[in-house]
Amino acid sequence: MAGSNKTNPTTALRTGITPPRWLLAELTYACPLQCPYCANPIDYAKYQSELSTEDWKRVLSQARKMGAVQLGFSGGEPLTRKDLPELVKHARDLGYYSNLITSGYGLTEEKIVQLKEAGLDHIQVSIQASTQELNDHIAGTESFQHKKEVAHLVKKHGYPMVLCVVIHRENIHQMPQILEMAEELGADYLELANTQYYGWAHANRDLLLPTKEQFEQAEQIAQAFKEKVEGKMKIYYVVPDFYEDRPKACMNGWGTTFLTIAPDGVALPCHSARELPGLDCPNVKDYSIEQIWNESKTFNFFRGFDWMKEPCSSCDEKEKDFGGCRCQAYLLSGDMYAADPVCSKSPNHHVIQEAIDSAKASALADNEKPLIFRNSKNSRLLS
């Protein structure tokens, strides 16, 4: 904490730090699903403690005061928190736009109405595939029929309905059926999120990464559909950066916009940053959001451009992509200061092609190893 836990109100003005706009509240790591591409850290099982209702209310109030306005209630499965309606109500009173990011598991009509009355703005339901068999296999839980019912109920009660489907090699061939399903369910938004290879997805990458041909074909189908449903359904397409030659502008720049609070109260500049070494991530039980955002070592670590190495530091695109993702640089090159290896200018760019080749070889192997599902047993085994 920059050697101090005293708030200096002039810090932000002095350094040009922009205030947070987006708060991701990961209420819990508990989840009835076991998706093998889960964005939670592999070692989540060792973080058992959860913030209290009062802690969360304080965090929401402090972040809102600084200017955060979009709020995601996420997890794990946020519905496992009994105090969710109380937190939603508090968020609404503060003027947040609140998004519930859920598997739909355990969501009843009664709860949907209760959350609406508490002031929830929107519900995003994840579906794993367009068929029951594949959905339930990927989710590691029987959930397909219920998810479809939940999608109907979300619409019925006047919420904007966002369907989120994570795309990977096991379901990418279902792209036409996934699009039809979204239209049938009356989704207002469809998020087609190509898997990002962090956490559990990184561990399962050989089994999840599609080939370039598969990806291009699926993208073509999705683009054509996008035109067909213009004005009715908005399609957000999250590109798989392994097939790009420039990295994504991760988090819109470190510590500029996004603030994630993990279930145990650790504050993170992105939900994967916990995997980076030596960041000493601060906890909201020890510091205010203002102190964390403006003064902590963690949030200042990759702010601006001074931390960069070549080829980033002299690159004329650095203000566009900020050198890409720090977590991906660390995961793929072992160096969190390096250029994101997705960039074709990176000296480590070859690891991307190696990952693509490895996944392709795995798909062709006679006895491909099984997916590692996200659950506490596997978390303890792997960490």
Place this chain on the structure above:
Amino acid sequence: MTINPNQTIKFSPMHRLQWEEAQQKDVILYPEGMVELNQSSAEILKMCDGTRKLARIVSDLEQKFATTGLANDITAFLEVALKNGWIQQN
């Protein structure tokens, strides 16, 4: 998409129009997104309350800001708003 002059215009119930103190501006909020508005865009959208048609929105704004000749700018903005789903007609 064009604005039908014979129908009233209302702000979409799927979006929220809100003043942001920290940003000192009005914003449109929707699932996982936000659009920051300049003052004139915000004034136009605040007129879209489901009781006014296009001509009335123009005349009310011209009166409010003691000016004339706003019709083209307002219509162009409302067409953008309609295309983005921020407003509805029926």
